[in-house]
Amino acid sequence: MRQALFLAIAGVFLAGCAVEPEDLSLAPVALGDFRLGHNIAIADNVVMGPFSRELSVQQLETTVQNAVAKRLRRYDGDGLYHLGIVVGGLVLAQPGIPVVYAPQSVMILDVTVFDNVTQARLNPDAKRIQVGEGFRNSVPILGSGLVREADEQLANLSENAARAIEDWLNENPEWFIPKPERARVPFTISTPAPPVAATSDEEPIN
Secondary structure, three states, X not given: OHHHHHHHHHHOOOOOOOOOOOOXXXXXXXXXXXXXXXXXXXXXXXXXXXXXXXXXXXXXXHHHHHXXXXXXXXXXXXXXXXXXXXXXXXXXXXXXXXXXXXXXXXEEEEEEEEEOOOOOEOOOOOEEEEEEOOOOOOOOOOOHHHHOOHHHHHHHHHHHHHHHHHHHHHOOHHHHOOOOOOOOOOOOOOOOOOOOOOOOOOOOOO
């Protein structure tokens, strides 16, 4: 499991997303009856890549959850759906040697969507998402570790992960077809949370 994650991390060191800045204060195009309920990130068993900067599990979970909430709570459908996010791998690049060694940051997540009414998973297998800091946020020649603090790198990765989750949800509109027979589903902190597993794979990350 660890070897597979490290290989995946290595595979996206040079990957980036050339995207324009977005105004998240604007309402997005509706995604059926999608509305975000619980947004649970788990990083208890995260595999830290080689030479990664360190940070607390709580900081990692909170930053991911905040980025996802900022992006997906803009949707206001009448349904209610929960996200379970397992952070499986992370690299927060340390300062390197310019040109010769310019490490970049990477995050790997497994994401599952749950229907609030049925508590059933909408995707039988968790969606594996891999993101880098993106060309807009990285420094290809110097490496982000030379110019960004760990919390800035984590924020960049979390924002890109939230964008990738949003894109993936929009690729599956059949999950969120409005159901006229259902009244708007209320959501409070006491709404039952879905059974998010420690990892999406059958084999635990040790």
